[in-house]
Amino acid sequence: MTNQLLYVSLFIIWLKLFYHMILIQGGYYFSLKYERIMKLWLEDSPDPPTVSILIPAHNEAVVIKETIESMIRLNYPEDKLEVIIINDNSSDATGEITDSYAKDHAFIKVIHNKPPLAGKGKSGALNVGLKQATGEIIVVYDADNTPEPDAVRNLVLTLQHDKKAGAAVGKFRVVNAKKNLLTRFINIETITFQWLAQAGxxxxxxxxxxxxxxxxxxxxILERLGGWDEKALSEDTELSIRVYNLGYYIRFNPAAITWEQEPETWNVWWNQRTRWARGNMYVIGKYLTRFHQLANKKVLIDLVYFLLTYFLFFTGVLISHSIFVINLFVDLDISIGHVSVVLLVVGFLLFVTEVWLALCIEKQLNVKNAVIVFLMYAMYSQLWLLLIVYSAMMEFKRVMLNQEVKWYKTARFKEGS
Structure with missing residues (x-):
């Protein structure tokens, strides 16, 4: 029985590794061609459409100034642009700061969202902002984001030149990447995700x-879909499925760059990532059970990806880890011991190679980052395993007890603190 379990766990682990190996090759080939596409689009730039930027903000006084300043620097006609900040029942100076900017800039508007509409999380705040938005294109930024001047223009160009694209997503970089070991881990994770899961x-x-x-x-599209799902902790993933189901696709454009702040403490990281994991588990449960009702069966590719990531892969790792630990104390009579060790070692080397390639694409592969990747596997990746188990237990409890979804707002940090 132990041998069979080990076979199953290794098969699942290698299935994910093999899939990622294919994806990272796709990401690499995409990196070779997207700049040429952007050049053609810039040479043929149609008149810009009206754009509404929605920025949900709950107690964001620490970071909101830099975000608004980046909106002012955007390379987009002011008469075609409106920036709507949804001050979602903040108890700090967020309201005063945003109002001061709105007085000096006509294209900046502030919605002071109060109960009973407030306190429903990011999705609720975005739905409030959408009702007052007038733009043909809706752009969303978190309150800790500082997009580069051409970011919005490049996102919009994507939709103008590709009518089948229902949405366009850009690339984000970590503004506090060098703060400590955790932010360095997150920076590498972010780079790998974008060139593997997004570009690939x-x-x-x-x-x-x-x-x-x-x-x-x-x-x-947002109007057809009725806005954001306020029960979804990962409102972004949930919205993606519905966009695909309408027959559109979502296009990745790494020329649209924003800088964002990432958690600087393990406690904040744990709470944020738990919300992400539980939110994606919600999406899996919501749409796998309704798959027969979906018009676009291609959505199954994404559902299987999330199922593999948040359930099967971590289950396989958990089984293999458990067998290894138990075998230290009890002889389990494992007959594929040497084979399993070889597979795990090769799997580790494949993980390292994939991450290094992603860092190469971003021109961030140096000796320090190369070493951090090894630490990342030993520490950061293993902590993800515990987080997934914890998140699954919390989500199971919520479903069984029919508990209300509670939104965790990521804590911000002062720059240089």
């Missing part, structure tokens, strides 16, 4: 996932 899936399957920030979506 786009190149091979014409599929990407809307992130929580730095994306543009056609207003007409």
């Amino acid at each position: 899936r786009w190149f091979l399957f014409k599929m990407t996932t809307i992130p929580g920030t730095n994306f543009a979506i056609r207003r007409s």
Whole structure:
């Protein structure tokens, strides 16, 4: 029985590794061609459409100034642009700061969202902002984001030149990447995700996932969909599925760059990632049970990806880890011991190679980052295993007890603190 379990766990682990190996090749080939496409689009730039940027903000006084300043620097006609900040029942100086900017800049508007509409999380705040938005294109940024001047223009160009794209997503970089070991881990994770899961899936399957920030979506699509799902903790993933189900795809454009702040303490990281994991588990449960009702069966590619990531892969790792630990104390009579060790070692080397290639694409592969990747496997990846188990238990409890979804707002940090 032990041998069979070990076979199953190794098969699942290698299935994920093999899939990622294919994706990272797709991401690499995409990196070679997207700049040429952007050059052609810039040479043929149609008149810009009206754009509404939605920025949900709850107690964001620490970071909101830098975000608004970046909106002012955007390379986009002010008469075609409106920035809507949804001050979602903040108890700090967020309201005063945003109002001061709105007085000096006509294209900046502030919605002071109060109960009973407030306190429903990011999705609720975005739905409030959408009702007052007037733009043909809706762009979303988190309150800790500082997009580069051409970011919005490049997102919009994607939708103008590709009518089949219902949404366009950009690339994000970590502004506090060098703060400590945790932020260095997150920076590497972010880079790998974008060139593996985003660029790779786009190149091979014409599929990407809307992130929580730095994306543009056609207003007409949001209206057809009824806005954001306020029960979803990962509102971005959930929205992606519905966009695909309408027959559109979501296009990745790494020329649209934003800088964002990442958690600087393990406690904040744990709470944020738990919300992400539980949110994606919600999406899996919501749409796998309704798959027969979906018009676009291609959505199955994404559902299987999330199922593999959040359930099967970590189950396989958990089984293999458990067998290894138990075998230290009790002889389990494992007959494939040497084979399993070889497979795990090769799997580790494949993981390292994939991450190094992603860092190469971003020109961030140096000796320090190369060493950190090894630490990342030993520490960061193993902590993800515990987090997934914890998140699954919490989500199971919520479903069984019919508990209300509670939104965790990621804590911000002062720059240089």
